[in-house]
Amino acid sequence: MSKRVAILTSGGDAPGMNACIRAVIIACQKANYTLIGYKHGYNGLLQQEYISLSLDSTHNLIQQGGTILHSARCEEFKTREGVFKAAKNLDKAEIDTLIVIGGDGSFRGAETLGEEWDGQILGIPGTIDNDIGGTDATIGYFTAIDTAMSSIDKVRDTADAFERIFLVEVMGRNAGFLALNAALSAAADYVVVPEFFESPDVEVTKIVSQIKAQRALKGPVSFIVVVAENVWPNGLNGLTEALQHHHINDVRPVTLGHVQRGGSPVAQDRLLATTLGEFAVSLVGSDITNIMVGEVNQRPVTVPLPKTWENAKPLNVARVDAMLTLMNERYNNV
Structure with a gap:
């Protein structure tokens, strides 16, 4: 029938x-x-x-x-x-x-x-x-990674031109899959995901330390931080203010928003x-x-x-390890 x-x-x-x-x-x-x-x-x-x-x-x-x-x-x-x-x-x-x-x-x-x-x-x-x-x-998911990666690549161009720090917020609701993989594929300098977020104070200390370490080695170069949405209190404005409190003022926030949902x-x-x-x-x-x-x-x-939905889906361990290794390598082995 x-x-x-x-x-x-x-x-x-x-x-x-x-x-x-x-x-x-x-x-x-x-x-x-x-x-x-x-x-x-x-x-x-x-x-x-x-x-x-x-x-x-x-x-x-x-x-x-x-x-x-x-x-x-x-x-x-x-x-x-x-x-x-x-x-x-x-x-x-x-x-x-x-x-x-x-x-x-x-x-x-x-x-x-x-x-x-x-x-x-x-x-x-x-x-x-x-x-x-x-x-x-x-x-x-795969298309959204490509869209975010392409956007971060474009942000990198202007970040390099002005030797500025850019904060790029990507979607993900309460998960860091998109942020992690977009950051890794776009060679971002740092990524903030909910799965490993301790507190604003701990996280901003890490970011500031890595920015200063890189600039001590290479001078005033660009720096890209990818941030998963809903992680940082008050969003990118909150992170911008936290960095400015540490005397890092050349910061530009960029929220990719719904563009990540579109496209072929x-x-x-x-x-x-x-x-x-x-x-x-x-x-x-x-x-x-x-x-x-x-x-x-x-x-x-x-x-x-x-x-x-009963258990939180874990991030890919190999991707996490790769991101951690590359972030550290950027500052320790230049």
């Missing part, structure tokens, strides 16, 4: 969401499933705002950033009444399987929905923050999105539900939704 599948994108957008939607459309078409797309995340589910998705929707879709279904936060869905309404709407639309592309908040909402709705729920990790447990990477997805995100989309559809109609599909060691896996 043909299945009716619904898909939505929720929370922050991420490059590669469209590539994933494309893969789901094609896989559903091949399996003879009817597919609809709810618009504006869980808002569309509450308002029964959906569109039919067919092969006509896939033209030139894999390379587009953003999401053709649009995305949004949904306060109503956080209430018990909202969850009841969503479950009722899914039944009215005769949906057998709901696929949710999103991050931590989207998955928590899907888990709550699963307590009230008897249908199948499958999550696909789509967030530039890469803070979802149970998968090596999330859709959009790089190959790694297109491949991950396509793989996870196809794998999710292969599970439609099975007894597996309330899970996320992810990828570990280049193999698709299923993970119970609560396992995706």
Whole structure:
């Protein structure tokens, strides 16, 4: 019997969401499933705002950033009444399987929905923050690294021209994956991530010490500090003031902001999105539900939704070691 599948994108957008939607459309078409797309995340589910998705929707879709279904936060869905309404709407639309592309908040909402709705729920990790447990990477993460790296490269040009210190804030919510990998790939001089942040006093002492050590060896040269968002009290302004308190005044803060969410997805995100989309559809109609599909060691896996947020996802140890070694080498072995 043909299945009716619904898909939505929720929370922050991420490059590669469209590539994933494309893969789901094609896989559903091949399996003879009817597919609809709810618009504006869980808002569309509450308002029964959906569109039919067919092969006509896939033209030139894999390379587009953003999401053709649009995305949004949904306060109503956080209430018990909202969850009841969503479950009722899914039944009215005769949906057998709901696929949710999103991050931590989207998955928590899907888990709550699963307590009230008897249908199948499958999550696909789509967030530039890469803070979802149970998968090596999330859709959009690789593109965001490239975007941040490119921006830091440009900042380096003007930093070198004026021999200034630049503070570059990148996204990541409460995780340092994007900051660490952008800093490492752009050869930044220092990185501040929540996983290893002790206190403002300890951290600013380290930064000041390394700035002074480098300038003692090479004179007034540029210095790039990459900072993960939500780490430093009062953000980059707080760090700028802390450095000025130590008589380091040639400081310029730069917040990359939402530019990191945009752009055409790089190959790694297109491949991950396509793989996870196809794998999710292969599970439609099975007894597996309330899970996320992810990828570990280049193999698709299923993970119970609560396992995706119960434990903080650790940073790659090898990348951390590389960053620490290169930061120290910059000052000790010039």
